[in-house]
Amino acid sequence: MTFKQPSHEAAIRVTAMPADANAYGDIFGGWLFSLMDSGAALTAARKAKGRAVTIAIDGMQFHEPVKVGDEVSVYCEIERFGRSSMLIDVEAWRRQRHNEEAVKVTEAKFTFVAIDDDGNPRPVEN
DSSP: OOOOSSSSSSSSEEEEEEEGOOOTSBBBHHHHHHHHHHHHHHHHHHHHHHHHEEEEEEEEEOOOBBBBTEEEEEEEEEEEOOOSSSOOOOOEEEETTTTEEEEEEEEEEEEEBBOOOTTTTTTOOO
């Protein structure tokens, strides 16, 4: 499958390290998931101008493996707003250390809710 890399700036960019991999050098799906959740959280907090929390993740699909040494870039785009929530489209792309070509490795939809200091939902301006 061929995908078009997002043209906007990555929310997060990290190099996959040996501690993030199994004995075969493949990066753990949980590590990649955590990176995607962190990128989406940064996007949500910026838009909410404050605290926002993950309440759902839909449709996570793994397309390609990530190996130790790969640069992983997470791209986030707010797809839809509710009163206090936002649906964020998240894609993770990998680029081998000495290569220019990026390949999409996974994608998912993350739903975040803006909350106040007491943990109650609060409105988000869209």
